[in-house]
Amino acid sequence: MTKPNFSKMSRQELRAYILAHREDDEAIEALIGRGNPNRPTYPFPETNEDLREMEEILKKRIGSSGEAV
Secondary structure, three states, X not given: OOOOOHHHOOHHHHHHHHHHOOOOHHHHHHHHHXXXXXXXXXXXXXXXXXXXHHHHHHHHHHHHHOOOO
16 A cells, blocks of 8 residues: 655645544654644744844743743
């Protein structure tokens, strides 16, 4: 049996494949490698004000997850 080309599969197709073939570590790694498409993205801070804003965002995110700094 030949494996499908994971890079040509949509995220939804790959997820369905993994649910049907839970022992396929290569497919799982392919899905993990794609990351989360719903995560927010932030621009690189270019000014001191941008840097302060980024620090506040990170402090809020760390505080909301319950993790210690």
